Amino acid sequence: MIDSEITFRKLEVFLAYMEKLNISRTAEHLGLSSVSVHRALHSLEEGLRCPLFIHKGRNLLPLPAAQTLLEHASQVIEQMELGVQATQRTAGFGEKRLKLGTLYSLTLETIPRLIMGLKLRRPELELELVMGSNQVLIDRLGNQQLDAILISTSDSEIDDHYYDQLPLFQDDIYLAAPANSELSTEGTADLRDFRQKKFISLAEGFATYHGFQEAFQVAGFEPDIVTRVNDIFSMLSLVQAGVGYTLIPGRMKGVYANTVKMIPLAEPYQMRQTISLVFARSRGHDPNLLALAAESRMFALGHLPQSR
Structure with missing residues (x-):
């Protein structure tokens, strides 16, 4: 069993130090304090239950054990990066395609304006538009068949623990x-x-x-x-x-x-009716959804509450 002291972040600190061989330069490269770098390296040694470095003045000199860990840690981090990317692609994160669900009535004004703004932000993005009823769109979002939906949230039961709601207009x-x-x-x-x-x-x-x-x-x-x-x-x-x-x-x-x-x-x-953009909270860092949310906020700012 791998000790809980051994984490991906500590391995990244270790790899950076093995490249720089200097605590201060490693800290600057990673945006950390020198104390944090030193603590991460020492914690790795505790997790491995063997020394990786010897002290020579203020410097840490790698032992043969550190060279062995360097080889394997490099492979582990590289494979994990590939795994994260593959997982995100499977989940549709950062893809060049965005599946957006919308009410039929929003295709007259709201959707065209959002699409034009979104294409300026992400020209390479291909948008797939799916139209349906409020409930159908909510169900498809829950089944991960859609990345985001534009619906009326006035009477809809949207779980705020799982979904973000961004009101556009009333x-x-x-x-x-x-x-x-x-x-x-x-x-x-x-x-x-x-x-x-x-x-x-x-x-x-x-x-x-x-x-x-x-x-x-x-x-x-x-x-x-x-x-x-x-x-x-x-x-x-x-x-x-x-x-x-x-x-x-x-x-x-x-x-x-x-x-x-x-x-x-x-x-x-x-x-x-309150018309809102709804998407899974877990995908809040997806660059496509970030761009869509930013454009929706711009739309909301320029679209005064309506009482037509």
Whole structure:
């Protein structure tokens, strides 16, 4: 059994000293104090239970045992470095490819801006974009099928012990109505006035689904849902066609301003989504994720809290 006093760090100090053969120069090279270097070398001798050096004045002269350890320690450190690199590659750490999960609605503005900024930071990086519902993306991140996700964290149960969350912006929820509706975009919409109307909903697991359910619980009735769809663009296409009404985040407003009426909800039903970047805390030092997090912070700084 290898003694606990023998560590990779101490072996690295030993290798540096065997190259420099001077305590002060070794300390300067490693960014340590001379005392720390001397302590590491002495601790190695204790762990090996044999002397490695003899003292000659202030210098330590290597014994034959030190030359033997030098040969093996060099191989050990080299193999461990290769092992660390191989392990990181297997885990996707520092690869030239980043798998990013996102909500469909974020592909309109947020994702393009993040990608452009990210490519400036890491031009060699290839980005694979995966779109899905909030829950699907969370599951894929947990299964390590994605490196990071952009989701609504308002109602999501994200374990802060395992994941970092970086909020980008907040978004209000609106009532979306067909363009030919007689509703006015001035004022607010009381959902109780829509008891007899048809509605379209996203399927369970999507960010807006939970808010949809909660809003109608407050209104005191079950909406007449004509159909449930699996992406926000299909849902708005059905609203455009006059199939029914729905609830939608304000970030969709710019694209559908001329074809869909978006009316703020009355105070009892008002909701706000928080859109955040989420990634595993254990990968916080991955250079790709560091670049993505930095770009997300820049986005958050330039993106004031929305109440569209």
